[in-house]
Structure formats: C-alpha cells, structure tokens
Amino acid sequence: MTTVTPVQTPVRPGTPADAPGVPDDTVLSVRGLRKDFTLHTIDGRVVDALHGVDLDVRPGEHVALAGTSGAGKSTLLRCVYRTYLSGAGHIWFRTAGGELLDVAGLPDAEAADLRGQEIGYVSQFLRPQPRRSVISIVASAGVARGMDRTEARDAAAAALRQVAIAEHLWDMHATVLSGGQKQRVNIAAGTIAPPRLLLLDEPVSALDPANRAAVLDLIARLEETGTAVLSVFHDLDAIERLATRVVVLGGGRVLATGAPGDILRNPNLPLEVAR
Template sequence: MKTLLQAIDIHKYFGKQHVLKGINLDVYEGETVVIIGPSGSGKSTLLRCLNLLIKPDRGRIIFDGVDITSGGVDINKVRQEIGFVFQSYNLFAHLTAIENVVLGLVKVKKMSREEARRVAAEALLSVGITEDLWSKYPAQLSGGQQQRVAIARAIAMNPRLLLLDEPTSALDPELTVEVLNVLEKLSEKRMTMIIVTHQLGFAMRAADEVVFMEDGKIVEKGPPEKILLNPEKERTREFVSRLMELYRMERMRRQ
C-alpha cells in the first residue's frame, strides 16, 4: 500500500507544556486509523497538527510525498486535501444543511452553484441526509443529523485524507450509532481516515490500525485484534479494560 501521510518526530509545546513528545505515525492510502487514549494525551492536538491547524514546533509531516511543514507550502491547498470533522459540528447556523455543504465548494473549489449543489446533494445522500432535510437549518436537525451534515461537507471537498476528532462524543447512544454507521461505510469504501474515538466496537469492526496515546506519546499501535484484545503494554491493557467496563455499564443502564 502507498504511504499517504507520515508524521516524523512531531513535538508541540503550549507555553512550557510539552503536549506532543516525538510522535511517529505512518498512514497508508485507504486505511482507517483509530486513535484512543485518556483525556489530555494529545490526540486532538495531533490531529490539528496533521492538517496544520496547529503548526508543530519540531518534526515533519509528509503528505503524499511532500513535506507540508516546510516553507512555501500552500496551507489552504493542503487543507483541501486533508478534511477535518470536529466534535462540535461547526455548521453555520444561518445556512441550511445543503448550503453548509455548498459554501466550501463555491468559495474554495470555485464551482458554479449548480455544480456545487449537485455535488452537495450526492454527499448528503451518501451519509443518509435525505432531500426533505436539505432545507432545514442546523437548529432544526438532531445532533446525529448535524454531524452527518458536517461529514458530508468534508467529503464533498473530495479530500485525500479525512480527520475526525471524537465525532460522536456530543451524541447520545442512538445518534452515535447513526454516525458510526456512516463512518463504517466510508471505511468500507477505503476512504483514508484518522479518527479519535473511544468507540471500541467501531474500532474492532472498521479500523486497520489502533493507536494508543498517553502523555503526548504513542504507547502502542497495531491491528485492533492486538491492541484491543491482546495488548503488549500494561498501560494499554488498563485503559482498554476501563473503556470496556464503561461500555458494559452503559449497556446495562440502557436495558
């Protein structure tokens, strides 16, 4: 498989706080990578570094053979190639669902409104947002619908890589399933994705690689069967065990 992205010795500081401490990560084209880890481990900061929403203080990011952390790189072009879906949707409240998707296609991709609307409609349908919802504003949509519109907005730009930062963390269990189903379909279509999530069932089904981070470092990474069922590191075992216990308690509470 072709290597699409390499993070090489990535360091990031916020003041005196050393948030990322030498991250090395290879992502192959068509691969789904799931990143897990406790709060404050640097997962979200890493995602933001990968598409230069935050610039690393040290290290290199190679995307499709180009060092995007070097001088002279068009950051806006890079961000067209590396899409980002936030946990808080970030939809424009004054725009309808379809206009939220159309906007970037017109402003960034320079499409005609007619062509942009066609592409937006295809993207919305692909994530299960049917035509009766296109004219609704974000406040008129459920959380799961809003997040699916946000995913549609990202994939409509036809990125080479899609980054998703805890895309279900603000959703209740039923709406979480809606969004995870969409992500599983994208994984089956071999869209290259890096997803920060604690949804272990999704990781087992969809991930090609699971990465466990703590304290700004990658503790362990590998196939989901290894990291989630038979990890080598004691700290990984502790974290996965706690997540599974929380999952069992949540299921019992809902029954």
C-alpha cells in the first residue's frame, strides 16, 4: 500500500468556477485536505493525520494553528509547502499574477519554483548545505524571490542585523552556528523580500527572551507587507500578539476558528499552549 495518492491536476489559470467555495480574496484556500502515513517499519498500519481540513488565509492575515501534539498542525504546514504529498483534497494558492494553482497536484519542479518565489517556510531547525556561508543562505532566498544579487546581498545584511546576527558571523559556514543562531538565520531567509505566503513552524522555540522579542517584532511587521502567514506556536503570548485568527485542530480536523481572545480561553477546546 502506498502512503499517498496524487490528486487532480490543477487548472491554470484558476477561476472561482474551477475551485468552488474558494473566496476571491484569499492567498491560500485548503479544501478537504487529507493525509495519512503508513508505518512500514512497524506493522504496516495506516495512521490518519488530516481528515478533510478546510482553511483560508488572506493577504496580511496571520492565522495561527493551535491544538495538542499530534493534532496535525505541522503536517498541514508541510502539505501546503509540498514537502508532504497529500492524500486527497486541494490546496489552492493564488499567485501574485492572479493564477489559482492547486499546490497538491503541481509537478515537483513547479512546486519547487513556487516555494522559492512565493511561499516561504521557517521551522525551528536550519539544515544548511555544507560550506554555505550565513549571508549566502539568506541572499539566495532573495534571489529566488526576484532580487538581483547585489540587491539580495544588501537585503540579506539588513535582515541579519534585524535578527541580531553579528557581522563577523556572516561569512562563516552556517553549520558552526548555535541552535538559536541557526533559527535566526532561518527567520532572516524566510522574511527577506517577504513572500506572498509565509509558513512558520515554531520559529522562536530556541531563542532567548531578547532575540525572541526581536523576531516577534519582525514577524509582526509582515502584516504591513501584505504577507499571508500561517503559523504554529506553542506560546500563548506569541499567538495573542501576532495572530488575527486562530484555527484549532484536533484529531486532524478543524474544531474551531475565531479571534485569539475567544479561542485561547475556551476551556472546552483541546489546546496545548504555554505562557
């Protein structure tokens, strides 16, 4: 049994008629998304991770995913970024040019191009290629989003200053950095020439209080650029500060959605956040 099955080929360019129920003003519209995993090394059982998730994110909106461990939050981000193939459903992404693409069904090469140009992803881990300098990692993200090399290097320097990476580290190989430094380099690369959609998976988990505050400030300013953000935090204060809306997942399904103040203090919802 295979773990996943490719879904329908996307319509290009997309229109609302091609994607029923997708609002005209969204950057991301997830519809009926399903994902399972086959435990080949254990007993071959199939574990369901997502069970028909629907979700929208608009320009300048910050949607935070909440829920207990195993609820499907990181799996959802990876399906949107297409490092996981989904089993069924659609992941409609509206490009800067107005095309409506189903990320779930794009060929791998087209999905990779879209990731480089319009969709950013920041996790709590940076896995840099050997012998790549800190500044080249960040600058290459800017080049992928349309900057020329000189402009990208200048923007990379500014981004590294914003996340307090000392200049004497810029030309060092990123593999020698500490975990917190790598996380800040990851943030710099994710926010340079801000993408149309930014996915954040625990981006401040390894940071000390001062650097955490600086990174949260940087993420907060993304609203001004119109960047749509879909995030996972296990930090109630960060969610309250950044999110315009919270979506609660449980058992791979959407259990609730609403304003942070309403959702995060609802004792009937399965949340796993810390102050």
